[in-house]
Amino acid sequence: MKHPGFPLPDTSWEPTRGFWEGAAASELRIPRCDACGSLNWYPPPACRHCGGEALTWRAVSGRGQLFSWSHVTRALFKEYASKAPYIPGIVVLDEDPRVRLVTLLVDCNPEGLVVDEPVECVFRPLSFSEIEGEVIAPMFRPIQGG
Amino acid sequence: MAAMNLPDWGKAEAFDNVSGQVAIVGIGEADHSKASGRTTHDIAEQAIARAIADAGLKPGDVDGIMFGPGVGDQFDEKLYRERFGVEHELWVSHQGGGVVWAATAPYHAARAIREGKATTIVNVFSVAWATQRGSMTGGPGQFHAQEQFKANLEVPFGWFPQPVYFSTIARRHMGQYGTTPEQLGAIAVSARRHANRHPGAVMREKPLPLEEYLAKPMLADPLRVEDCCLISDGGAAYVMTSIERARDLPHTPAVVAGVGGGRTDSPYWSQQGDFTATPQVFSAPGAFAMAGVTPADVDILTLYDPFTIVTLMQIEDMGFCAKGEGGAFCEDQGLDFDGGALPTNTHGGMLSHAYVLGISHVVEVVHQLRGTAPNQVTDAEIGIYGGYSGHRASTLVLRRDR
Numbered sequence: 097m098k099h100p101g102f103p104l105p106d107t108s109w110e111p112t113r114g115f116w117e118g119a120a121a122s123e124l125r126i127p128r129c130d131a132c133g134s135l136n137w138y139p140p141p142a143c144r145h146c147g148g149e150a151l152t153w154r155a156v157s158g159r160g161q162l163f164s165w166s167h168v169t170r171a172l173f174k175e176y177a178s179k180a181p182y183i184p185g186i187v188v189l190d191e192d193p194r195v196r197l198v199t200l201l202v203d204c205n206p207e208g209l210v211v212d213e214p215v216e217c218v219f220r221p222l223s224f225s226e227i228e229g230e231v232i233a234p235m236f237r238p239i240q241g242g
Numbered sequence: 243m244a245a246m247n248l249p250d251w252g253k254a255e256a257f258d259n260v261s262g263q264v265a266i267v268g269i270g271e272a273d274h275s276k277a278s279g280r281t282t283h284d285i286a287e288q289a290i291a292r293a294i295a296d297a298g299l300k301p302g303d304v305d306g307i308m309f310g311p312g313v314g315d316q317f318d319e320k321l322y323r324e325r326f327g328v329e330h331e332l333w334v335s336h337q338g339g340g341v342v343w344a345a346t347a348p349y350h351a352a353r354a355i356r357e358g359k360a361t362t363i364v365n366v367f368s369v370a371w372a373t374q375r376g377s378m379t380g381g382p383g384q385f386h387a388q389e390q391f392k393a394n395l396e397v398p399f400g401w402f403p404q405p406v407y408f409s410t411i412a413r414r415h416m417g418q419y420g421t422t423p424e425q426l427g428a429i430a431v432s433a434r435r436h437a438n439r440h441p442g443a444v445m446r447e448k449p450l451p452l453e454e455y456l457a458k459p460m461l462a463d464p465l466r467v468e469d470c471c472l473i474s475d476g477g478a479a480y481v482m483t484s485i486e487r488a489r490d491l492p493h494t495p496a497v498v499a500g501v502g503g504g505r506t507d508s509p510y511w512s513q514q515g516d517f518t519a520t521p522q523v524f525s526a527p528g529a530f531a532m533a534g535v536t537p538a539d540v541d542i543l544t545l546y547d548p549f550t551i552v553t554l555m556q557i558e559d560m561g562f563c564a565k566g567e568g569g570a571f572c573e574d575q576g577l578d579f580d581g582g583a584l585p586t587n588t589h590g591g592m593l594s595h596a597y598v599l600g601i602s603h604v605v606e607v608v609h610q611l612r613g614t615a616p617n618q619v620t621d622a623e624i625g626i627y628g629g630y631s632g633h634r635a636s637t638l639v640l641r642r643d644r
Binding site: 102103104105106109111112115116137138163164165166167168169170171172173176179182184185186196197198199200206210211212222231233235 | 387390391393394395396397398399400401402403405406409410411413414416417418459460461462463465508510512513517
């Protein structure tokens, strides 16, 4: 598929293709080293921990902790105007907190968010009014009572 | 240099010892402004002319030029010959300009002078982003949008551009260390107070008391517009020569005592090993060691300050206080020129003086060491500029000549 354009991802770009394919199948997938089993993020050409060159996209639980976030009430670039207010943030995975995913926080009140609180992945369509195309993207929400 | 215990998420750059070999002898700032219609070349020419005159030299005396061709449309050796009416060849280095290079240019200049490639070298940087802002040609966000990992893993989630990166860093710093909005505000307020007293500052006429800062709306919570640097037209230049020659020139030389550099392993803010630190962790120790000084010896500090949180983190990472205590260090006018524990960005920095990407920070340190700064720190002898570009940092230690 032809890349629909900024700010949608180019889901065919090889280094991150497995991530977006996983999201389309409602799975959060991260490259895992065949040799040492370490998760690696962002996807590297070889394992950062042992140098192994074989990495395979593997599904992870989608559970993690809210590392940090920003609350944007007026979009900081025009393509995001219809999404404001929005909460871009970073989540670390339960499987390996060295894996930090940039994401959007959903289903929450930004005033109630707490650093390091438990969160879980949900898959939501992502599209922009002026841009053709849509992807399914992994977003995160607080785990109620977690 | 002795091996130092550094964290595992980056590296220090290996620099030869150049301490005491060269000095900054001339400084010149162009007029800093909001959108002005000027070109970067016109701005640079004005800054260079002023720096050369300040050094008591003539354009024909300069035989080396440093600039950074990667940022905008920079003044180069060809323009130097055209605009200043000279015909001689110049030693040329692309290891100059602003940002991190404003600190490390003196290192490369010292080597060139030692090796006889040049005797008198000007480093220049200029920017016209306020004028260019409408078209965003080469503006500050564009570079990031075009990087593929950012475009495919960050931008789709609205994690873009810089105010979002740094508000996320600030939020984490608050969660980890208890840093408060009032402490970030103290940095903005101090920078503004300095700018209000500085004739060359873009924000000279606009005071910013802390109450007013706290009442401002959020841009990207927890950062307000007042936590972010300006967008300006402006630039500056400085002239370097050997210490021996420097002592025959009109001003007290600002001796290059130490230079350091460092970088993170990841070029992505989101993936940096220590999310709430800067590569000053890797850069500053080498510069201090080369200069033979400690943080306690520093009289005046200037820091590349795209956002208040970057000032705060660099203060911690250079060792002026323990990690996590930067907020407490900055509050209660801790950075003010007149009585602060560490007078910092005494010209107003990029937050309030001008967004000229650090080159004016070096000019300010030289003014302080000469005793000619508008917000003069009493008897300043050791001054530092800390450069920062995300995954790189640099440190320049200057010392007032005896």
